[in-house]
Amino acid sequence: MDMQRLATDFAGIKMATPVMGASGTFGFGVEYSDFLDLNHVGAIISKGITPLPRAGNDGVRIAETPSGMLNCIGLENPGIDVFLRDILPKVRKTAPGTTFIANFSGSSVEDYGMMAEKLDVDGVDGIEVNISCPNVKEGGIVFGTDPKAAAAVTEMVKTHTSKPVIVKLSPNVTDITVMAKAVEAAGADAVALINTLTGMVIDINSWKPLLGNVTGGLSGPAVKPIAVRMVYQVANAVKIPILGLGGIATAEDAIEFLLAGASAVAVGAENFVHPDAVVKVAEGIDTYLEKRGLKNVSELVGKVKIN
Amino acid sequence: MATKKLVETGNVISNEELSADVNAMVLECPKVVELAQPGQFVMIKNEMGSTYLRRPFGVADVDKEKGLLLLIYRKAGKGTNELSMLEEGAPISVEGPLGNGFSFDNDGRTLLVGGGVGIAPIIYTARKLGAEMAGPKPIILLGVRNHKELFWSDFLEDFSQKLVYTTDDGSYGRKGFAIDAIPDILKAYPDIKHIKVCGPTIMMKGIAELAIKQGLECEVSLEKRMACGFGVCLGCTFEGKSGKRWKVCGDGPVFDAEEVFG
Numbered sequence: 001m002d003m004q005r006l007a008t009d010f011a012g013i014k015m016a017t018p019v020m021g022a023s024g025t026f027g028f029g030v031e032y033s034d035f036l037d038l039n040h041v042g043a044i045i046s047k048g049i050t051p052l053p054r055a056g057n058d059g060v061r062i063a064e065t066p067s068g069m070l071n072c073i074g075l076e077n078p079g080i081d082v083f084l085r086d087i088l089p090k091v092r093k094t095a096p097g098t099t100f101i102a103n104f105s106g107s108s109v110e111d112y113g114m115m116a117e118k119l120d121v122d123g124v125d126g127i128e129v130n131i132s133c134p135n136v137k138e139g140g141i142v143f144g145t146d147p148k149a150a151a152a153v154t155e156m157v158k159t160h161t162s163k164p165v166i167v168k169l170s171p172n173v174t175d176i177t178v179m180a181k182a183v184e185a186a187g188a189d190a191v192a193l194i195n196t197l198t199g200m201v202i203d204i205n206s207w208k209p210l211l212g213n214v215t216g217g218l219s220g221p222a223v224k225p226i227a228v229r230m231v232y233q234v235a236n237a238v239k240i241p242i243l244g245l246g247g248i249a250t251a252e253d254a255i256e257f258l259l260a261g262a263s264a265v266a267v268g269a270e271n272f273v274h275p276d277a278v279v280k281v282a283e284g285i286d287t288y289l290e291k292r293g294l295k296n297v298s299e300l301v302g303k304v305k306i307n
Numbered sequence: 308m309a310t311k312k313l314v315e316t317g318n319v320i321s322n323e324e325l326s327a328d329v330n331a332m333v334l335e336c337p338k339v340v341e342l343a344q345p346g347q348f349v350m351i352k353n354e355m356g357s358t359y360l361r362r363p364f365g366v367a368d369v370d371k372e373k374g375l376l377l378l379i380y381r382k383a384g385k386g387t388n389e390l391s392m393l394e395e396g397a398p399i400s401v402e403g404p405l406g407n408g409f410s411f412d413n414d415g416r417t418l419l420v421g422g423g424v425g426i427a428p429i430i431y432t433a434r435k436l437g438a439e440m441a442g443p444k445p446i447i448l449l450g451v452r453n454h455k456e457l458f459w460s461d462f463l464e465d466f467s468q469k470l471v472y473t474t475d476d477g478s479y480g481r482k483g484f485a486i487d488a489i490p491d492i493l494k495a496y497p498d499i500k501h502i503k504v505c506g507p508t509i510m511m512k513g514i515a516e517l518a519i520k521q522g523l524e525c526e527v528s529l530e531k532r533m534a535c536g537f538g539v540c541l542g543c544t545f546e547g548k549s550g551k552r553w554k555v556c557g558d559g560p561v562f563d564a565e566e567v568f569g
Contacts, residue, residue, distance in 0.1 A: 024540075025539065025540070026539060027538060027539035031537055031538050031539050032539075034311055034312045034313065034537075035312070035313070035314065047539075047541075055544075055546065055552060056541065056544065060532055061532070061541070061542045061543075062360075062532045062533065062534050062540065062542035063532075064358060064359055064360050064386075065359075066359075067359055068359055069359060069360055069534060071534070071540070071542065073540070073541045073542065076541045076544060076552075220359055221359070269359075269534070271535070271539070272360060272361070272534040272535040272536075272539070272540055273352060273359065273360060273361055274314070275314065275402070275535070275537070276314070
């Protein structure tokens, strides 16, 4: 890999490549150390962290769907205090050179401010504000479907951190550009899209929903065209950089997102299937850039030709 | 402790029917085989198939010299039906070895109990106890549906002191559940100090409670839906009796019975 071709500055966050491991699919990054070289990971985006430990949802949490999967984990995580005390030092020891972005959510606007402040520490290179988890009642998506609430959370976070702030948007809205514009106006440094699409599977033998939480978030290749379309729409609506994700499995998929207007991408569900995917996608982008004689990945961003 | 894990493209060496709905697949994947321990599992992806996620399969047995891995699976859905159609030479992606397997102790005899396709990991475990370790050979108790599922004997006979079946319909051996046969076995083999179980939850729960009551060390091998197999998706977590949260994939699949059912 030509690291100069891939070097990316995303909203002030410096990364070795434009390809990150998406929140909720990449653990805290160190779990992947047997499968890939963490130095070739653009950024580790952590599992969603909350103010208190969460056990997550009861019952079945994973279901296979056509070209994808549904999950309703429910933000299981050890909480911010354990993250800062035990996990972050381990990450920095195992992957000292890898950019680390902390994803977090809260149950109130004040929670988000408190979390942003606690995460304003060395070793965290940027923060991703989750206002779009479809699997928890309090917090998460409540803020992600109302532009005023999303703006309030963004403002609160911005006043409590020195880190670049990425706001992760939900696709489960009528017009995602309204949400993107709201958080941009509130000071977000970047947006990430898309989080999962709400879905449901019913067991026709028992007549019951397959998932313990009734509905779950759809991810995997099935959602990719929707995500590309939304990135394209948002790129035409805001000036801040976009982290594009949703169903990326290959370099070709990632390049679609870049052309649609994403400045960087993240691999999600595919990490479960091919745990070296983040690096494989970066290598494929590098090959593509080389073949086309492009000097840096930024030369692809938003270059889709519409007439 | 969990071993190093890797992804390897293996080859199908054979893929045969053992009964109407159970298949035995032998894969050549020497790197994974070299590291695999009894009770660990692999995540399989048939890259020619139509399903998206990998599927977990317990390591049924290994031939370390030849680099061969045995998987025994029930054709239960689209993924396993497609798997059953793979022919010799077909490539298949093997991720593993994953999780922590059974623990081994030279002190006393072990009773191995398997139910349904949960019997699969009992084979490698029995090989270790019955052919590789110095202590007494294990007693093996298998709960199956009927007399058409006695093919397990071919894999287990050489490693066992005694092989006992119970069948749901009484068509072979004792009629009833595996647990019903345990009191007689414990009477006949008072040197049994350990019980290791892999099978349906209800079976493991009953046997775990019996073992705890009798003061026998007991390990159970759990199965839960998972997307990754190495601790990141959190699809397979549960709360143990101690209040600690565990991942079936990374902390298990083998757990001390007291922590799960105590």
